[in-house]
Amino acid sequence: MSYKRYHIETKTAPLENAQIFKTIVNRADFCINCGICQTACPYDVHERNPDYRSIKGSGVRGQGSEKENTSSFVPHPSPLTPHPFSWIDLPQMASPKNANCTTCFHCVNECPVGALSLAANPDYKTHGDDYYQTQKVEAILFEAKTGRVPVSGAGYRGPFAGKGFDGIWTDMSEIVRPTRDGIHGREWISTAVYLGRRPKRLALNGKTQAAPRCRELGVPIIFNQAPPPVNDPELTAILLEAAQAVGTLAIVEGTSWPAGWASPPAIPSFNEKTWLRAPETNPGLLELDFCDIYPEDWLGLLKEAKTRWPQTIIIIKVPLDPKLAYSLVRFAEEGVDAIHLAATPQGTTKEGEHLTSTVKTIDETLVDHGIRDEISIIVSGGIAAADHLPKLILCGADMVAIDVACLIALGITKFSTERGALKLQGPLMIPPKTLGVQRIKNLVGSWRDQLLEILGAMGMRDVVRITGDTGRMMLHEDLDKEFRALFPKPPNNWDPTYG
Amino acid sequence: MDNLRQSTATTHNPQPTTSHAPHHAWKKISKWRVGYTNNCIDCGLCVLACPYGVHQRLPGTLKMAAPKNSGCIGPQCESILPDNYCVKQCPYDAITVTPNEEFEALGDPRYTPDLLASLWHMAEYGEAPPEHLYERRIGKSGGGFDLMRFNFKRLRNERPTSRDLDNISISLDLNRRAYGSKIKISVPWYGGGMSYGSVSLSVMLARAMAAKAWNTFTSTGEGGYPKELTPYKDYIITQIATGMFGVREETAGWAKIIEIKYAQGAKPGLGGHLLSDKNTPDVARMREAVPYTSLFSPFPFHSVYSVEDHKKHVDWMMTMGGSKILVSAKVSTPTDVDMVAVGCYYGGVHIIHLDGSYGGTGAAPDIAKKNIAMPIEYAIPKVHRFLNEEGIRDEITLIASGGIRNAWDMAKAIALGADGCVIGTTDIVAVNCTRCGNCEKGRGCQHGIASTDPEFTEQISPEWGAQRIINLYNALSLDLKEILWRLGLNSIQELRGRHDLLYYLNDHQ
Ligand code: SF4
Ligand code: SF4
């Protein structure tokens, strides 16, 4: 077998206007244009604007007590002192380049008149929504821009734990498993997964089985159709091209079959109605979407598909719902190759149950019926950060299908996903194709590297070996329950502000 | 510094002197902004009303000066000091008290602006900030330490006298084994590893000086042992980590304690990581590496794959360090952390140092910081209980780190079952770290802390840094003693494992 290392080619792909920053620097109008902030700032936030030379003749000294930042203090009564250098005709300070600011406060501290102050950027929170929080959007934009793993100093800074994904810690191994350290290139960690029926070993009678219906993908990430109302041919083109480049697949609307591709890296998706318009050519992969219309005669539909397109890998897409677990067993028995579990864009079932626990339940049901190893499980909806990928795999998914994350990577950051529907604010602006493809490649490359970090910490060399391995994760719920039992219950009139 | 250099004798001043150590450039960012509207007639009633001296007249005039915002305790003043609340006292409704946006731009849920500001205050003055000024017991992470509260025996308005506090012992024996020297530190904490390269030499020196003054320790981290530290060698722990950067048998022999770093909580299962920009020629020399290349330490020790290997490792340390040496194993918090601890014990170490996942670091992938291994709060009681069940708890010193921010966190960790704590971030907050998280960005920290860039690092002199940390330690020890006093305990040892003295709130409380 020829051995080629799987590799995703990443390179910087900046997108204009896709900059989010937490703080802004305000320069009050009593700035005396002295330029000290320009030398104070290590990151060139403060610069002069050479086109703007009209000086502020009335430069005044603000008032403030010593060693205290009183920048917003309105002097009363204000002893306005003309600035001694106000006659020097220097270009005016330009508005601060806020995106570069690292909030070190040097300029604030050094401004001789206290004209500078930092404040939270009001725009910051307007990106994403309650679920795709700004920090997540920021991370995806960074990943898509650089293809790198986000690294920062000063330890973890967020909340202790949360629901769903945020209530999971993955395991690591301390000293005893000699199977690690592939991250920095010494030993190879594989992220390859199979979509469809995995190849089996020789059957007992010595004959190989019929050719397995399965595809090997380089990463456990495929691209999902963006949730409605987004239906954009340019977006599809970008996703297909990126899928080709990273060795994965994109689910596309079946009736808009991608033109110009001999064998597109696509999974055409049909529902009961659109299936009637399915083309003649057998694409080798097919998704039957049971989300909106659950066909009464699903078995008939399945059989028809199998006859029309023999040897095609058949995926059935259903809404994420633990009650459907038994139907999934039936699908698998009838020769379906993969199941696509679609959660809401916020990563829950319709009833609001979280993705992780539901996938776990479904995985367990399939294992109990001895059928889990026959099929693949794809999970989509609410996959918004790199850590969601290994966590879902530990819960029992084989791979994830990402959608909103791709939109964010392409710079679409103003939207909401409340009540299960995606609402865009403003028009859909898809970047030029080459740039878009590179950004998606970067995103996948970065998420894969982060998956490697998690696998490396566990001492695992193969992502397929952690599928459904719930023993390798720690649930906040479990740990906290055990922890809580250590403590007495506080009395009713207990005052938590003392103690 | 000369006199510090001369005396490496083990006698030390039991109560190091605190002194006012302001930052030369940093202006205090107040929590509240006090303002006067045009209605103000300079009557000065507010000057009399405010017990915190916020309102003052311009010297020699009857005009009001700029208010001293940093003293104001904010609108809660109305309920705490109803007779003094200036906003209500002003006959012309001319006073406004509003939150300072700039203050809110600081910090994060773990280190809230209040916590940062209170630590800075402690580092500057050597004592706690006035009551009510900040919420300085807990952060806002919504879990772990932030949900735990002590069930104090004493009432809120009781105050300890200084004699009460003097009678409380907070010293800690680091060795409970039959072999190795007996080492007692005066406070139940020591400084965690921060390597040369990840922090500046001045910061390392400052920490070492403070450790000496307080008769405790600081750790070299895995970047080698700069020679400037040798005057403090009795207060320095040599860390040996997987990269073996700059490890020499000679320096290991100087140490009283050797720390084997198996894993680091903030990036468990991943090796150390020094980005190329920070690997300046000086750093590279120390680490015996090529300048301006990224330095990765592998994970794990490629010579340690079993408890037997670990034992050999410990034996090697003991050969290097001599029969008096103490060995500490620093491990992270996987599901089987209790088994790991027992394994460390059988390897012969004196100290098990558990590093939880929310600790500090110079640079780590964000995915590792949040998602791998469990927070220290959960790990301590697991390990404490298991060691007890194995009947070996009293032969080992259990040290906790990874998100210990102040005296309350320390007391909580000890009540959960640790003997003592290791702090790192708190030390660097004392030398004015703002927790901005840019330690690894470009040239490193603009405050000259996590940086080796000469232009940045000259902002901190070792003496100033040492004084700030000495001040901080003073305030922390007073806080810790007061917590013990409020619990009705006489020593820190009595607190160990007393989780019955804690309540654990629900996250909505
Ligand atoms: S706070 Fe620091 S980085 Fe930001 S503008 Fe001021 S000097 Fe520059
Ligand atoms: S330092 Fe202050 S006064 Fe000087 S140019 Fe900058 S903002 Fe204006």
Ligand code: SF4
């Ligand atoms: S609110 Fe209270 S603390 Fe603040 S200035 Fe007024 S009287 Fe002083």
Ligand code: SF4
């Ligand atoms: S860069 Fe920021 S977080 Fe890092 S040490 Fe400096 S001030 Fe602290």
